[in-house]
Amino acid sequence: MNNEQIKLSPEMKKVFWRWYFFGQAGWNYEKMQGLGYYYSIYPLIDKLYGASDEGARVAVSELQFFNTNNSMAPIILGVDGAIQESQGESSKDAVASLKTGMMGPLAGIGDTLFAVIPNTIIGSIASYMALKGNPFALILWIAFGFLRLAVMRSFFFMGYKEGVKLINSLGDRLKKITSAANVLGMTVIGALIPSVITAGFVYQFKNGGVKISIQSLADQIMPGLAPALVVLFTYWLLGRKHMNSTRVTLILILVGILAYNLKIFA
Known part of the structure; x- marks a missing residue:
């Protein structure tokens, strides 16, 4: 044409x-x-x-x-x-x-x-x-x-x-x-996942003089594993009944606050 x-x-x-x-x-x-x-x-x-x-x-x-x-x-x-x-x-x-x-x-x-x-x-x-x-x-x-x-x-x-x-x-x-x-x-x-979502594991395993960072182990398995888990959790929530984007956002805020204070995510 x-x-x-x-x-x-x-x-x-x-x-x-x-x-x-x-x-x-x-x-x-x-x-x-x-x-x-x-x-x-x-x-x-x-x-x-x-x-x-x-x-x-x-x-x-x-x-x-x-x-x-x-x-x-x-x-x-x-x-x-x-x-x-x-x-x-x-x-x-x-x-x-x-x-x-x-x-x-x-x-x-x-x-x-x-x-x-x-x-x-x-x-x-x-x-x-x-x-x-x-x-x-x-x-x-x-x-x-x-x-x-x-x-x-x-x-x-x-x-x-x-x-x-x-x-x-x-x-x-x-x-x-x-x-x-x-x-x-x-x-x-x-x-976009690893560039927009900046979640990372904080916990470190300690035994005597040995320290193992969970984040370093995660990077060896798959760089950006923590952001990927956050996205998978978000998609799982969106698939639940009576769930919408606003409720998922509020849940993520609450989970983020708890994870930060419990030294799970940074």
Whole structure:
């Protein structure tokens, strides 16, 4: 399919504008941007599935945890929309895995390009101008806002176009896409565990002049064993009845306090 033939449907245009204005409106500590993502993609879900059991299953999938840089998210929304328009509910697992795999790398890139650099450079220039009474300081931020909007729209179309190419080129090999995306998603999660969770064993076995650190033994078995155990415990809790992310968070806080005071974890 040529680029000229790729057109955004009215629903996909609504998806973009919903994200632009309200993507962060439903932010919370359980789903992060998950609610805003679902609100954004809802017009497409409603068009494709309506009030059906199929639509309900897709909605639950789209309502899961999501967190990335706000300006980079349109890439994911574009890919998501293109795949769903072509494959329907059968793409549910592939979309979920692609979201998991893409949101981490895009967050790092986006935070640098749209937060660190602009806030440092434009913020410094605008602050100096404001101190001198120059009204162009305000105009500078407004201009950056319009530039960011243009870039976000470009990202959205780029994501949609690449999603269309993905489906057209791979056709019925969606299961392979799903498997690859699952591997990518699990790889990203696995890499984040030791870098985000800093738990470590404190206890040392002492016998006469001999000291053996549990942490050193754990490192020989598997580096990052303590963080991995914390994650496994968290997943186990999430699989229990009447358990949600908020309750799991409170349990982890309590366990962390007890483990620290009992000199188990540091």
